[in-house]
Amino acid sequence: MSTSSSNRGISRRGFLKGAGVTAAGAAIGESAVVAFAEESAPKGPKIVGPKPLSVSLKVNGAEKSAAIEPRTTLAEALRVNLDMTGTKIVCDRGACSACTVWIDGTPVNSCMTLAIDAQGKDIRTIEGLAMGDTLHPVQEQFIEHDAMQCGFCTPGMIMSCAALLEHNKNPSLDDVKTATSGNLCRCGTYPKVFDATLAAAKMMKA
Template identity: 50%
Template sequence: MSRRKFLKGVGVGSSVLGTGILGGPLLPEAEAQAASAKVFGPSAVPIELTINGQRRSLKLEPRVTLLEALRDQLELTGAKRVCDRASCGACTVILNDVAVYSCSVLAIEAQGKNIQTVEGLARGSELHAVQAAFVENDAQQCGFCTSGFVMSVKAFLDKHPNPTPEQVRLGLGGNLCRCGTYAGIRKAVMDAAKALPASRNRSGQGGNPNA
């Protein structure tokens, strides 16, 4: 076969593919989905977040994570940027009553949801029971992991008000402490579990008006 005939054959094959499966119109279902899809960005878009009971309006690119929005735009720096890959737990916040890594959640995904950060736990000068238990048990050293642990513990105790030591160990498996203060942290969780009922009775809502 000559080079000319070979190239001519390839051209015919390509044209068939182009006008067939690869080049044909979209199916009606796909066209409908494409038409109804809400496209964000790539430039900054306005969003509204509910953080510690307050609505905050900001403008950011869709790729911005919740952690970046909290720290860089709202100056809520309690959630720490450490691993930035959802493996250490230092950036933990509570999203609709579930502890999440804010470094792995896009800010636009958090719209319409209740976001709780460590800044919203204390009631004025009165620490939340979990925070107070961490202080009493020296459950922190460098402090980088502490706010993430506190938020994970709060979410955990909201669902398990009377935990066993084994439940505590398993429940906090997603948070790491490089200083190794796990014994103090686990003791703090057990103490907080005992203190929370009294705290709820005093405030009517767990000691946190924004929870």
């Protein structure tokens, strides 16, 4: 998978921030100068776009960057700019949850999240769930229980179920139903999804 990671190491902004802290120890005046330099003229908050700009995203632990417009959703940035097509776009309105990813450990709709707004956050996608060749227990049990048919809802469904098990080691059937209540599956795989998730919970406790 291609990763154009340009933002590794020291960025200009990060350098100035670091320099500011050092300067503040020595003299308040110097730190004020650095702070001004950081904000840069004209004064006030930074307005970006509508032209494309470089956006840095931390996806599955790796820093990646892409030149995107502010209107680009996280789902589009993942699929189009970062070539990570595991995350699916179906309704594109937050109604089906096929695009579910975790931001800072919490499942959200990547189709209703702007990529620019996900900077500085820890993004986890379906590609980052397995540990190398070892599948996540939820993935393993989805296969074991045949919990998919056409497979289009599956990445989002798995991200919802895996998030549940991160926060609840001993889920009831109702907990699984609630966790997947936003994930639409038109093939109707729900009973097998529930079985697979409960089996994964057992597997993770063992």
